[in-house]
Amino acid sequence: EFGAYVFQGTLSQGGSILFVDADATGANDGTSWENAFLDLQDALTEARNSEETKEIWVAKGTYTPSDELNPDDFYNLVSGIKYYGGFSGDESELAQRNWRSNPTVLSGFLGVDPATNDSIRSRNIVSGLNLNSETIFDGFMVSGANPLDLSTLTEKGAMYLRHTDSTVSSSPLIRNCTVEHNKGSGVWGVGFRIINSTPRIDNCAFQYNTGDGFGAAIYMVGDGDVRITNSTFSHNFTDDTGGGIFFDMDHLEVENCVFYRNHGGEYGGGAIYALLDKRLTVRNSTFIQNSVDGEQDGSAIFFDGITKIYNSIFWGNTYRFPKNNENRAISTYAGDNNLTLSHCLLQGEWPESVMYNTGNFRSNPRLVDEDSGDLRLSVYSPAINKGLNSESTLDTDIDGNTRILEGTVDVGAYEFQGVDCQNYSRMYVDLDATGLNDGSSWQNAFSSLNEALGVAKYCETVEEVWVAEGTYFTTDDEDEDIFFELRSGVSIYGGFNGTESFLDQRDWTKYESVLSGVLNDSMDNHGTISRNILVGDNLTSENVIDGLVFRRRYNGCSGGPALFLTRSDSTLYSTPVITNCTFERNYHWGGNGAAMELIDVYPTIDNCTVRGNFAEYDGGAIYVEGSYSLSITNFML
Numbered sequence: 001e002f003g004a005y006v007f008q009g010t011l012s013q014g015g016s017i018l019f020v021d022a023d024a025t026g027a028n029d030g031t032s033w034e035n036a037f038l039d040l041q042d043a044l045t046e047a048r049n050s051e052e053t054k055e056i057w058v059a060k061g062t063y064t065p066s067d068e069l070n071p072d073d074f075y076n077l078v079s080g081i082k083y084y085g086g087f088s089g090d091e092s093e094l095a096q097r098n099w100r101s102n103p104t105v106l107s108g109f110l111g112v113d114p115a116t117n118d119s120i121r122s123r124n125i126v127s128g129l130n131l132n133s134e135t136i137f138d139g140f141m142v143s144g145a146n147p148l149d150l151s152t153l154t155e156k157g158a159m160y161l162r163h164t165d166s167t168v169s170s171s172p173l174i175r176n177c178t179v180e181h182n183k184g185s186g187v188w189g190v191g192f193r194i195i196n197s198t199p200r201i202d203n204c205a206f207q208y209n210t211g212d213g214f215g216a217a218i219y220m221v222g223d224g225d226v227r228i229t230n231s232t233f234s235h236n237f238t239d240d241t242g243g244g245i246f247f248d249m250d251h252l253e254v255e256n257c258v259f260y261r262n263h264g265g266e267y268g269g270g271a272i273y274a275l276l277d278k279r280l281t282v283r284n285s286t287f288i289q290n291s292v293d294g295e296q297d298g299s300a301i302f303f304d305g306i307t308k309i310y311n312s313i314f315w316g317n318t319y320r321f322p323k324n325n326e327n328r329a330i331s332t333y334a335g336d337n338n339l340t341l342s343h344c345l346l347q348g349e350w351p352e353s354v355m356y357n358t359g360n361f362r363s364n365p366r367l368v369d370e371d372s373g374d375l376r377l378s379v380y381s382p383a384i385n386k387g388l389n390s391e392s393t394l395d396t397d398i399d400g401n402t403r404i405l406e407g408t409v410d411v412g413a414y415e416f417q418g419v420d421c422q423n424y425s426r427m428y429v430d431l432d433a434t435g436l437n438d439g440s441s442w443q444n445a446f447s448s449l450n451e452a453l454g455v456a457k458y459c460e461t462v463e464e465v466w467v468a469e470g471t472y473f474t475t476d477d478e479d480e481d482i483f484f485e486l487r488s489g490v491s492i493y494g495g496f497n498g499t500e501s502f503l504d505q506r507d508w509t510k511y512e513s514v515l516s517g518v519l520n521d522s523m524d525n526h527g528t529i530s531r532n533i534l535v536g537d538n539l540t541s542e543n544v545i546d547g548l549v550f551r552r553r554y555n556g557c558s559g560g561p562a563l564f565l566t567r568s569d570s571t572l573y574s575t576p577v578i579t580n581c582t583f584e585r586n587y588h589w590g591g592n593g594a595a596m597e598l599i600d601v602y603p604t605i606d607n608c609t610v611r612g613n614f615a616e617y618d619g620g621a622i623y624v625e626g627s628y629s630l631s632i633t634n635f636m637l
Helices: 040-049 449-458
Strands: 017-020 055-059 061-063 082-087 104-107 109-112 119-121 126-129 136-138 141-143 159-162 173-175 178-180 192-195 200-202 205-207 218-221 225-229 232-234 245-248 251-255 258-260 272-274 279-283 286-288 301-303 306-310 313-315 330-332 339-342 367-369 374-377 426-429 464-468 470-473 484-486 491-496 513-516 518-520 534-537 544-546 549-551 563-566 577-579 582-584 596-599 604-606 609-611 622-625 631-633
Touching: 017 040, 040 055, 082 104, 251 272, 272 279, 279 301, 301 306, 306 330, 330 339, 426 449, 449 464, 449 484, 491 513
Parallel strands: 017 055, 055 082, 061 104, 082 136, 104 141, 126 159, 136 173, 141 178, 159 192, 173 200, 178 205, 192 218, 200 225, 205 232, 218 245, 225 251, 232 258, 245 272, 251 279, 258 286, 272 301, 279 306, 286 313, 301 330, 306 339, 426 464, 464 491, 470 513, 484 534, 491 544, 513 549, 534 563, 544 577, 549 582, 563 596, 577 604, 582 609, 596 622, 604 631
Antiparallel strands: 109 119, 367 374
């Protein structure tokens, strides 16, 4: 089981469980796997007529609501029943099933019309009216519906919930389900349509649902509060509003969710569109590469009520026609006063009232593989330990892993789970390595210096990082806020050809290991450069920076110190060693010390060359503040 809710029940007796298996060969009376019903409709009929039935178990396979090519047939759920899919067909306990390996598909594809040769698809697959809180729908894939013209409240999507009875609540649990590849025209809520209901949705996936109305994946309207956790919305598309969710209910809570490559069409809200005077709360969620092409922008979220967003990532969300030429992943008609945005990773320009004093920060999230959809945090992600603990309400992340491993919650849907340290004392970095890329040897060296330093940050056994010749960029995009970070107690050595076994075998003058902050070499704008190249805090005499070239270029508008060392721990005497290094063509506009800025640090600098660096203010090469002891020898300036 995955997600926030895990049921470890056992097989009930006395007919309380009905079994469904399309391959069963027995009496087909639903009393056991051997005698299972062949059709889910038969089990629903039995449950409707029997007070004994508490659960329905459905084996893997594909089931359709009609065997007569009738697109108006659907599965009508009975309130109070627990529906479980994902069985292989021999389990005696619920905990034995593996719903991921044994997909139970409720399909809307009914067959082909023999007269026209056209595909016939259900307009609605699963429907529930006034389902109470005892109702669970767990472990099913709902796919292939073709709903038509849902502009009235009586029409339905692939899944449909509605509450009409004021004497009961309508709050079923929808868990471990996938709603995908449903397509409609003139449709509001192609994947899932919710009216006046308060379902709990956990550990579900909504993907590849397509329409031209409101809410391609989910459309919600009426009275009620909806909570969605540990769920993924990806590749949902509408020409209108709300690629992932269109929300017009009292309150929507979203936590530990991913919104990836959803499209909101002409009227905004690539991932979520929340209507006037509604309340939206988002916690620990990740919004990546969602898009809109209308004038209302809000490429991730468009809201018109009161919205609170905590501990979330917004990156790569795009638009065609931005309002006021702003790149705003979150947009509103209601104004920023109705937006609480705290401890979030943001992209683009934001008002100072949003960016400052609320823990928000602007940076590339450094995900494992954004383009392939692996949105977990990499070892050097700036989102690690940057969240607000009080606004993280779940004990696990979207993968079911423990939240808050290092005292502070991570930003986004995934909690970084650390690295396998392997007890290495030395890590290797080589751009040309072709081995395992685990840093254990020159053959298996990391190709990314950021990855090596990220591992070293979490592995206390690592004492040295050896870097082969080549040019290592702080980032592979144009994010000027990304830099290399050195942990206290770790030394970094450059100048290797990639075969050495001992430090004295290297020739750092012949084999240059260049740490570059040149991110864009365009001469039109003088290029883009990183603000810093290497940063370290509270470094000690065990930190040796040796045999490296720090190189950027003049760009006339940005920059910072190439090497930026600070001491935040006043009880520590910070005495790093900087030797055999070259600092050239570094630029710090609006600041001090283009090559080095040393704040309360007492380094030893030996045999270094510093040339062609420029700072607008003090210390064109080196700026020192608060340091009363500074040793410089064999220095060329």
